[in-house]
Amino acid sequence: TESCLGAIEGSGALNAFVHKTPEIAMERARAADERLQTGDAPAMCGLPIGIKDLFCTKGVPGQAGSRILQGFVPEYESTVTQNLADAGAVMLGKLNMDEFAMGSSNETSVYGNAVNPWRRSGDDAQLTPGGSSGGSAAAVAADLCLAATGTDTGGSIRQPAAFTGTVGVKPTYGRCSRWGIVAFACSLDQAGPMTKSVRDSAIMLGAMAGHDPKDSTSADLAVPDFEGMLTGDIKGKTIGIPREYRMEGMPAEIEKLWSDGADMLRDAGAKIVDISLPHTKYALPVYYVLAPAEASSNLARYDGVRYGHRAKLAQGDGINEMYEKTRAEGFGHEVQRRAMIGTYVLSAGFYDAYYNRARKVRTLIKRDFETVFADGVDAILAPATPSAAFGLGEMKDADPVQMYLNDVFTVTVNLAGLPGVTVPTGLDGQGLPLGLQVIGRPWEEGEMLNAAFALE
Ligand code: GLN
Numbered sequence: 001t002e003s004c005l006g007a008i009e010g011s012g013a014l015n016a017f018v019h020k021t022p023e024i025a026m027e028r029a030r031a032a033d034e035r036l037q038t039g040d041a042p043a044m045c046g047l048p049i050g051i052k053d054l055f056c057t058k059g060v061p062g063q064a065g066s067r068i069l070q071g072f073v074p075e076y077e078s079t080v081t082q083n084l085a086d087a088g089a090v091m092l093g094k095l096n097m098d099e100f101a102m103g104s105s106n107e108t109s110v111y112g113n114a115v116n117p118w119r120r121s122g123d124d125a126q127l128t129p130g131g132s133s134g135g136s137a138a139a140v141a142a143d144l145c146l147a148a149t150g151t152d153t154g155g156s157i158r159q160p161a162a163f164t165g166t167v168g169v170k171p172t173y174g175r176c177s178r179w180g181i182v183a184f185a186c187s188l189d190q191a192g193p194m195t196k197s198v199r200d201s202a203i204m205l206g207a208m209a210g211h212d213p214k215d216s217t218s219a220d221l222a223v224p225d226f227e228g229m230l231t232g233d234i235k236g237k238t239i240g241i242p243r244e245y246r247m248e249g250m251p252a253e254i255e256k257l258w259s260d261g262a263d264m265l266r267d268a269g270a271k272i273v274d275i276s277l278p279h280t281k282y283a284l285p286v287y288y289v290l291a292p293a294e295a296s297s298n299l300a301r302y303d304g305v306r307y308g309h310r311a312k313l314a315q316g317d318g319i320n321e322m323y324e325k326t327r328a329e330g331f332g333h334e335v336q337r338r339a340m341i342g343t344y345v346l347s348a349g350f351y352d353a354y355y356n357r358a359r360k361v362r363t364l365i366k367r368d369f370e371t372v373f374a375d376g377v378d379a380i381l382a383p384a385t386p387s388a389a390f391g392l393g394e395m396k397d398a399d400p401v402q403m404y405l406n407d408v409f410t411v412t413v414n415l416a417g418l419p420g421v422t423v424p425t426g427l428d429g430q431g432l433p434l435g436l437q438v439i440g441r442p443w444e445e446g447e448m449l450n451a452a453f454a455l456e
Pocket of ligand 1: 101104131132151152153155157184291
């Protein structure tokens, strides 16, 4: 813990930790020492970790990367961070992220962007660590902590993991409680671990997961021993390669990474089969209707009264002016854009054409996966991202849809409620890490992690 706190002190240039909690860390580290002495050491006893700013942690400021939550100090602890504390993990502080988890580069954060510790060979340009869990990815990659929490609504754990050479897991929807995590899109959000290795992810997921009566979508299922399932033995398993993920214009190095990954699994004794997920092409548009719709509803609670920031009002301003001014000052552009899209697709005249249509297509996307799993596929191998980390500021003037295209391989998993893991498997021509994604059957994170383990 002391060595991590020291590393964090010297890591300002990465802008990964946005609130440090050294007192809490040292207190928990001492308690962990005592537990280790008495031989009663839980799974993560004394392990120093970072927490994405989206998780409420009692008495520690949390802003979800937004100005509108300036000054907000939660009076409660999220279930996931409580579970981690109960497992002995030591919180070092809160990590940078895109505002309300909306983004793929950590550039929508009120704190300014986090920076990827990786550089292209022979080039000093700063790169994005990805988003929205960019601070978590940067901190783990730069050894500021042993692991971090992330959240994934459309790829926010798996994409930054791919950009930083780390492992990131999006569990089955309902595996980890959402209670106490600032909501983005409730039917898609899941918390998960971001770590240096598949084994670390298995241990940390076990500590985070579990049924929680405070979240009605949390599954009442026992948490398996994920670490114990990492045998590396995948003989006889069927791994599907979805042909629709072979997108036009896919860079040759991603294609090679993907086929090398399939070869590795085949060499380890798995059966590699070609599969079809025919509704894949609708996933991005469906996600960018449903996620903003749910977000616009969730963002309605930021009204200048209940939490955080309130704009200065002029004489004679009423409640509508208070909402307008507070939200205009408190929400960044991307959040405002999502609120407008969401309100539009939910509005009386357009609800059927957009929101309801998207929900129906979501069901078709989910059925695509159910069909291949029913045909005997144990896990699916796909790219995690269409490219390696891109430069900070590179997408600034681009059409927002360009940024949304980053999520092309990840959003299907959230729409279908499935588990997915990114595992680093290679470098691009400029020395940057690239990751592959393993998608598992629902509730079979253990098998999925074991396939990822075989790729590591
Ligand atoms: N990049 C996606 C978005 O901006 C996903 C974000 C996430 O998973 N939280 O919505």
